[in-house]
Amino acid sequence: MDLESFFKDNGYCPNKYSKDIGEIQTFASTHYAQKNKIVLVTSGGTAIPLESQAVRYIENFSSGHRGAASAEYFLSEGYGVIFLYRQGSLRPYSRHFKAGNVLDLLTISKDCRNGTCSNVQVDATKMPDLATIVQAYHTSKDAGRLLEVSYHSLVDYIALLKASSEAMHLLGSSAVFYLAAAVSDFYIPLTHMQKHKIQSSSGPLELALHQVPKFLRALVTKWSPQAFVVTFKLETDEAILMDKALGALTKYGHQLVIANILHERRYRVVVVTKEEQKELLLSDDEQKEKKDIEQKLIRDICIRHTHYNKGTEV
Ligand code: 9Z3
Numbered sequence: 613m614d615l616e617s618f619f620k621d622n623g624y625c626p627n628k629y630s631k632d633i634g635e636i637q638t639f640a641s642t643h644y645a646q647k648n649k650i651v652l653v654t655s656g657g658t659a660i661p662l663e664s665q666a667v668r669y670i671e672n673f674s675s676g677h678r679g680a681a682s683a684e685y686f687l688s689e690g691y692g693v694i695f696l697y698r699q700g701s702l703r704p705y706s707r708h709f710k711a712g713n714v715l716d717l718l719t720i721s722k723d724c725r726n727g728t729c730s731n732v733q734v735d736a737t738k739m740p741d742l743a744t745i746v747q748a749y750h751t752s753k754d755a756g757r758l759l760e761v762s763y764h765s766l767v768d769y770i771a772l773l774k775a776s777s778e779a780m781h782l783l784g785s786s787a788v789f790y791l792a793a794a795v796s797d798f799y800i801p802l803t804h805m806q807k808h809k810i811q812s813s814s815g816p817l818e819l820a821l822h823q824v825p826k827f828l829r830a831l832v833t834k835w836s837p838q839a840f841v842v843t844f845k846l847e848t849d850e851a852i853l854m855d856k857a858l859g860a861l862t863k864y865g866h867q868l869v870i871a872n873i874l875h876e877r878r879y880r881v882v883v884v885t886k887e888e889q890k891e892l893l894l895s896d897d898e899q900k901e902k903k904d905i906e907q908k909l910i911r912d913i914c915i916r917h918t919h920y921n922k923g924t925e926v
Contacts, residue, residue: 615770618825622767622802629768632761633775636694639759640779643692648757649786649921651691652776654793655679656698658766662819664802667809670821674794676701678844678877678906682790683758684748685910691788692757694780696772698793699762705749708741717742766799770827777835785921787839789831790913792870794846797824828864840917841866845884848874857884867920870909879905883912 613621643650656676659669680702683695687704697703702710709717719733736742752758761776763769773791780787798821810817832841843866845857850873857871861884871882871889879894892908919926 613822613825615774615825615827615830619767619771622799624767624771626771629771629775632772633779635759636761636772636776637779639692639694639756640776640783642756644782644786647786648692649690649788649917650694650780650783651686651788651790652694652696652773652780653679653683653686653790654696654769654773654795655683656701657794658698658769658796659764660766660796660799660821662800662805663809664805664807665809670796670798672794672796673874674698674701676703677707679790679792680704680707681904681906682792682910685904685906686788686790686914687752687757688748689910689914691914693752693759694776695758695760696769696776696793697760697762698769699764703760704752704758705745708739708745766796766824769793769795770824773827773831774835777831777839780839781836784838785840787836788913788917789836789839789841789843791828791841791843795824798822799824828866832864832866840868840920842868842870842913845869845871846874846877847871854882854884854889857882858886861886868913868916877905881905881909883909 640650655674656679657672657674659671662668662670676697679695679697683693683704686693693704695704717734717738719735720729721731734742761772763772777789800819801822804820804822828843843860843864845853845860847853847856853871853873857869860869867885869884871884872880879899881892883890883892890912892905892912894903894905894908916926
């Protein structure tokens with residue numbers, strides 16, 4: 613199925629996205645005028661509704677950690693970042709607060725406890741890197757270098773990806789796509805969905821899932837053909853990972869695939885091009901120190917993108 617039919621059959625309504633798309637276009641043209649590099653980072657999973665008035669969805673595991681951490685490192689490398697994230701998944705900078713309860717960082721003085729009190733204080737000793745995180749967040753926001761746009765369903769995701777890539781077309785090879793979102797390969801077309809909640813009294817449920825059209829080819833050949841495109845290949849079986857990653861590069865003709873195995877993804881990734889496979893690892897010490905593998909990954913990608921943008925060899 614082609615993408616136009618996919619949008620039509622799945623109730624795509626351009627008006628739903630007009631505010632987000634306007635912001636994305638303004639962001640792209642502003643950074644183009646300032647001769648900045650920009651990256652679209654996609655992050656989190658996609659929801660696949662089972663009913664047209666959806667009560668239930670098919671979900672996946674993605675927390676959004678990869679995307680949120682990567683966005684921070686792209687910002688520290690000087691890029692403008694459009695962060696397209698699944699509602700409720702992790703976001704740049706605020707991700708650091710998700711490990712604990714943010715209320716544990718806040719205190720009020722004893723005499724305030726029973727009444728209204730505006731004197732809430734932050735106990736920064738409980739989070740030593742708090743000031744650095746808050747400062748980095750405000751620096752990015754104040755400089756207009758971080759635009760966050762959320763999606764929920766698969767259709768939202770593809771529509772916003774298409775609009776973003778078309779808006780980023782004018783940046784040519786200065787644009788990077790870093791597609792870390794875990795996008796479902798299967799969905800139920802609106803025309804095949806039940807209107808109302810599926811009833812358990814009808815017995816065991818059988819679902820026929822359709823294949824999601826391959827939108828990457830359109831991105832690489834039409835929407836943003838000069839951009840530097842990085843996709844991810846996730847597998848649970850190491851034996852097929854490299855073949856699948858190389859297969860994706862051959863099929864779509866883009867620049868990089870980052871291969872990862874589900875349970876190793878926090879400390880091992882492989883950067884795959886047609887010419888080389890480069891493993892990036894966190895050592896045991898780095899893992900104990902809670903370092904992000906994304907720091908090494910984004911450094912590597914930025915070097916490759918700089919060469920690509922200048923038309924030189926890595
Ligand atoms: C990834 O492989 C990401 O690295 C993860 C990150 C989703 C594993 P978390 O969000 O996990 O930090 O918890 N993303 C892409 C996965 C994907 O669906 N890739 C498709 C495939 O493998 C191709 S685009 O077929």
